Amino acid sequence: xxADDTPTGTATGTADGDEGxxxxxxxxxxxxxxxxxxxxxxxxxxxxxxxxxxxxxxxxDYMYWNNVxxxxxxxxxxxxxxxxxxxxxxxxSERRPGEIPDKEEYGEAWExxxxxxxxxxxxxxxxxxxxxxxxPNWDEDxxxxxxxxxxxxxxxxxxxxxxxxxxxxxxxxxxxxKREEDGIVLIDQERCRGYRYCVEGCPYKKVYYNAxxxxxxxxxxxxxxxxxxxxDGETFAPxxxxxxxxxxxxxxxxxxxxxxxxxxxxxxxxxxxxxxxxRTQPNVYYIPPFAPPQHSDDGESIDVERIPRPYLEELFxxxxxDALDRIARERDEVDRGGESELLDLLTDTNPARKYRxxxxxDE
Amino acid sequence: xxxxxxxAVVGAVVACLVVTTAAFxxxxxxxxxxxxxxxxxxxxxxxxxDPTGEAWDAVPPVExxxxxxxxxxxxxxxxxVSALRVQAARTDARIYLRLSWGDGTADxxxxxxxxxxxxxxxxxxxxxxxxxxxxxxSTRNRVNVWYWGADDTxxxxxxxxxxxxxxxxxAAVNASPRYxxxxxxxxxxxxVASDATNRTTLAVDxxxxxxxxxxxxxxxxxxxxxxxxxxxxxxxxxxxxxPPYESILWVVAGFAVVGTALVTIQGVRGxxxxxx
Numbered sequence: 001x002x003a004d005d006t007p008t009g010t011a012t013g014t015a016d017g018d019e020g021x022x023x024x025x026x027x028x029x030x031x032x033x034x035x036x037x038x039x040x041x042x043x044x045x046x047x048x049x050x051x052x053x054x055x056x057x058x059x060x061d062y063m064y065w066n067n068v069x070x071x072x073x074x075x076x077x078x079x080x081x082x083x084x085x086x087x088x089x090x091x092x093s094e095r096r097p098g099e100i101p102d103k104e105e106y107g108e109a110w111e112x113x114x115x116x117x118x119x120x121x122x123x124x125x126x127x128x129x130x131x132x133x134x135x136p137n138w139d140e141d142x143x144x145x146x147x148x149x150x151x152x153x154x155x156x157x158x159x160x161x162x163x164x165x166x167x168x169x170x171x172x173x174x175x176x177x178k179r180e181e182d183g184i185v186l187i188d189q190e191r192c193r194g195y196r197y198c199v200e201g202c203p204y205k206k207v208y209y210n211a212x213x214x215x216x217x218x219x220x221x222x223x224x225x226x227x228x229x230x231x232d233g234e235t236f237a238p239x240x241x242x243x244x245x246x247x248x249x250x251x252x253x254x255x256x257x258x259x260x261x262x263x264x265x266x267x268x269x270x271x272x273x274x275x276x277x278x279r280t281q282p283n284v285y286y287i288p289p290f291a292p293p294q295h296s297d298d299g300e301s302i303d304v305e306r307i308p309r310p311y312l313e314e315l316f317x318x319x320x321x322d323a324l325d326r327i328a329r330e331r332d333e334v335d336r337g338g339e340s341e342l343l344d345l346l347t348d349t350n351p352a353r354k355y356r357x358x359x360x361x362d363e
Numbered sequence: 364x365x366x367x368x369x370x371a372v373v374g375a376v377v378a379c380l381v382v383t384t385a386a387f388x389x390x391x392x393x394x395x396x397x398x399x400x401x402x403x404x405x406x407x408x409x410x411x412x413d414p415t416g417e418a419w420d421a422v423p424p425v426e427x428x429x430x431x432x433x434x435x436x437x438x439x440x441x442x443x444v445s446a447l448r449v450q451a452a453r454t455d456a457r458i459y460l461r462l463s464w465g466d467g468t469a470d471x472x473x474x475x476x477x478x479x480x481x482x483x484x485x486x487x488x489x490x491x492x493x494x495x496x497x498x499x500x501s502t503r504n505r506v507n508v509w510y511w512g513a514d515d516t517x518x519x520x521x522x523x524x525x526x527x528x529x530x531x532x533x534a535a536v537n538a539s540p541r542y543x544x545x546x547x548x549x550x551x552x553x554x555v556a557s558d559a560t561n562r563t564t565l566a567v568d569x570x571x572x573x574x575x576x577x578x579x580x581x582x583x584x585x586x587x588x589x590x591x592x593x594x595x596x597x598x599x600x601x602x603x604x605x606p607p608y609e610s611i612l613w614v615v616a617g618f619a620v621v622g623t624a625l626v627t628i629q630g631v632r633g634x635x636x637x638x639x
Contacts (some may be wrong), residue, residue, distance in 0.1 A: 097437055103475045172436060172586050173526040193528075195586040197436065199476065209476040 021255045021266060022281070023183070024163045029360050030183035031221055032254040032261045033241065034271045035156055036287040036346060039248035042140070042154040044068055046240035046249075050158075053239050054220070059212025061109030065219040066240045067136055068156045072144040072311060075155075076136040077101040077205055085166055085203035086278030092164045096278075098200035100209075107135030144311075148299070151306045153289040155315075156248075158240060159206040159219035160273070160282030161185050170201030176216075182253070183283065184221045192216055203278040226357050237355035247349065252356035254283060259356040260345045261285075268342050269319065270327055276317040287327070287346065288312055288320050381617035398595040400425050400573060405452040411459040414541040414548040419461055422450040427575060427592045429464075432498070434525075434587035444577040444590040447483075451597060458565050458597075459552040460485055460509075462575065469542040470580030471513045479580040481513040483549055486574045487563045489521070494572050497594055498587075499525045507563045509551050511538040513580065519553075521561050525587065535562065569600040 023030050050066035069075040077083075078101070085098030110128035117126050143152025161178075165185050168176050175191035176198050178184070187198070187207070192215040198207045199216055207218045222238035224230070236242055241249035252259040254266070264271040264285070271285035291306040312320045330340040348354060395401065403422045410416030427449050431442040443466075450461040462483050470481045488495045489505040499522040500506035508520040508528060519534035535557065540549045556566035565571060575592040578584040 100477045102477045106476070172434075173528075193586070194473070196476065197586070200437070211472075211474045211476070214473070 021262070022163060023255060024178055026180060027163075027178060027183040028181055028363070029256075030163065030254040030283055031161060031226070031357075032252060032265065032283040032285065033158070033238075034250040034261050034264050034285045034287065036248045036250075037153055037155065037289040038287060039246040040068065040154040040156055041246055042068055042070070043245060044137075045243050045245055046156055049239040049243035050219075053222070055217075059210040060208075060217065062103070062106045063208040063210075063217065064136060065206070065208070065217075066156065066158045068154050069137065070140050070143060070152050071155045071315065072152065073139045073142060076107070076157075077105040078107075078134060078138075079105070080205040081275070083200075083203070083205055085201050085205075086280050087164065087166055088279075090279050092169075092279065095166050095169060095201060096203070098166075098170075098203065100196055100200045101205060104134055106208075107138070108132065110135065145306070148295040148297075149306060151291055153291070153307065155274075155286075156240070157204065157206070157274070158238075158284060159185060159221070160204060160280065160284045161219075161221060162280035162282050164279065164281050165202075166278075166280050167198035167202040167207055170197040171195070172197060176207075182221075182223075182226075184223055185218070186220060186223070187216055187218060189213070189215050189217075203275065203280065204282075235357055237357060241355065247351075247354065250345075250354050253359060256356055256359045259359065260348065260353065261356075263341075263345060268326060268345075270323040270342065272316040272319055272323055274315060276319075286316065288316055288324055290324070290327070377621055378618070381621055382614050396598075398593065399570075399598050400449055400451045400595050401598045402451045402453050402458065405454060405459070407454050407456075411452050411454070411457075411461075412537065412539055412550055412552055414461060414463075414539060414550050416550075418452055418459075419450055422452050422461070424448045424450050424463075425595070427595065429575070429577060429590035429592055432576070432587055432589050432591040436587045438583070439588045441582065442584055442588065442590045443579045443582045447575055447577055447590075447592065449575065449595070453555060456554060457552050458555050459550055461548065461550045462577075463546060463548040464577055465546050466579055467545050468581045469513065469547070473514060473580070477583070479578070479583055479585045480516075481547060481580045482511060482516075482578040482585075483547070483551075484508050484510045484576045485551055486522075486576070487565075488572050489561055489563050491563060491565075491567055491569065491571045494594060496524075497574055497591075499523075499527065505561060507561075509536040509538075509553065511540065511549050511551060513540065513542075513547075517551075519562075531562070535559075565597070565599065567599055570596040571599050572596050 046066050047064055047068055055063045055065060064076060067076045083099045083101060084096055086096045088094040088096050110130055110132055112126060113124060113129055116122035117124060141152060143150055145151045161184055165178055168178055173191055176187045179186055194214040194216060196209050196216060199209055207216050210217050225236040225238060228235040230236060237251040241251050250260050252261040254262060256262055271287055273282040273285055289307060293301045294304040294306050296302050330342045334340050334343050401423055405411050405418040409418035411418035427447045429444050429447050431440045444464050448463040452459045466481055473480050486506050486508050489507060493504055495501055495504035495506050502523045505521060505523045508522055510518040510520055517534060517536055517538040519531045519536045520528040522528045536551055536553045538549060538551050557564040572594050573596060574594050576589045578589045
């Protein structure tokens with residue numbers, strides 16, 4: 001089987017060379033992230049880490065390059081999954097039309113009455129000075145389902161640094177590009193003229209227009225951190241990963257076959273891209289969520305999954321069934337006293353193994 | 364009256380006719396060539412930089428039809444401006460362009476991600492002796508673009524093909540907009556002469572190609588989604604605004620024609636053996 005015969009996005013199952021990893025043309029290596037949704041507690045520490053590093057002020061108030069939304073839910077920006085973008089077919093020849101969300105769909109950055117409450121002795125409750133009707137996480141923890149079988153989970157989202165980025169294809173000026181050394185998708189702020197074709201072209205709505213700068217901006221995968229550009233020259237994983245209290249993210253290169261990202265995505269096939277039907281081939285992957293089984297009316301656990309499989313299939317595609325089944329099998333194996341490399345990978349707490357970013361430094 | 368005297372009078376009358384004809388007839392009989400933008404001389408005191416300056420009262424407008432630019436961008440054929448009124452004037456130092464078009468909404472800011480500003484642009488070749496591809500020129504045949512955006516943006520750009528516009532470090536273009544009664548009127552001006560690299564000089568004695576573009580922000584027009592004209596030209600060459608030696612050439616040509624006719628008549632008469 002040649003590399004050309006390898007179906008897009010599937011692994012060969014064994015580490016037998018480069019055949020299993022589908023990198024973008026002209027890209028040497030591809031950074032990737034795996035997020036284990038079973039560990040996310042919705043604390044928004046990643047969101048705040050990102051915001052305080054990259055999007056404080058200067059026209060960026062409404063932007064969350066990293067956001068955590070409740071699923072099922074409308075997400076951020078509201079109903080982004082219905083906003084179009086991506087590719088019509090898997091040959092990536094024709095893009096799907098997309099829409100630019102409006103300000104209300106993102107939610108405005110609210111100003112609060114901190115001054116009055118904290119310093120002027122007002123007995124008003126702390127609240128926004130405007131009267132907002134929507135914002136990020138407006139529907140937090142709402143989820144779906146009926147008591148006692150309601151359900152929800154958290155979905156952290158950043159730019160997927162896709163292998164076939166439709167945002168890149170959408171730009172008439174080639175201001176947005178996928179950089180050669182690691183496949184990070186970046187916007188050249190000198191070239192960008194704020195046309196926003198990338199904003200409408202991204203099906204995940206992870207490119208944002210900065211009206212103050214008159215350019216579009218997005219997640220940069222904290223490239224100065226992974227390049228060791230910090231004050232002490234150390235290499236760090238993106239802030240959203242390093243600052244995560246439950247440490248739910250693994251960061252590395254998709255084509256680093258010894259790394260956990262490669263193993264989870266390409267070998268075990270339990271880490272899945274969000275909405276693969278958009279056909280951009282994301283490089284952020286998710287371990288799909290498990291939940292306790294449903295309860296009967298008298299409070300007994302019954303053998304019915306709480307999060308409906310069709311819903312997870314909607315988000316992660318039909319491969320979600322195999323992924324969930326595989327993880328369940330391996331858990332059973334460990335429960336019986338057996339060993340599982342897969343569960344070891346998912347429960348590893350060693351940062352040196354979770355963040356493998358220096359592996360190609362000597363090239 | 365003697366024959367000699369009569370011949371002298373006839374000669375003088377013919378000469379006067381030749382000179383008069385050469386001076387006044389060519390401008391009268393030459394209708395404005397297709398796609399020409401006449402460039403009228405005005406005085407700085409008449410405020411040509413102001414869209415309502417009196418300078419513009421005497422400058423003939425050209426109605427330029429506009430159509431959607433061919434482009435692969437989404438909804439590129441959905442544009443709203445179909446006509447642009449163009450006037451051009453110059454002083455010794457500056458050239459002024461007054462562009463005017465109908466637009467029901469003045470879109471001055473893009474504070475919402477879905478909002479775009481109204482804009483207009485003028486394109487001229489860097490090398491005015493060669494006509495570049497109309498879509499932003501080409502690598503070998505570049506264009507200058509004078510761009511005005513309704514958010515108080517004025518830019519002078521260089522382009523060598525679609526998607527390549529690059530700002531000059533220091534723009535030499537000024538813009539002065541006015542929105543009134545559903546119509547934008549914008550005056551763009553620039554020094555006539557330029558010796559800067561890649562900046563078009565208009566201190567030339569030949570026609571200079573020029574094309575126009577307009578964007579309606581509320582129709583989400585931006586980038587290649589725009590209304591554009593075909594190539595027009597500034598009448599900077601010989602013609603109604605041509606240099607003075609043109610009239611001298613016409614006079615010389617007139618005398619040559621009359622002289623040749625007289626010699627021919629004389630010769631024919633001689634052959635017939637006519638005598639007086």
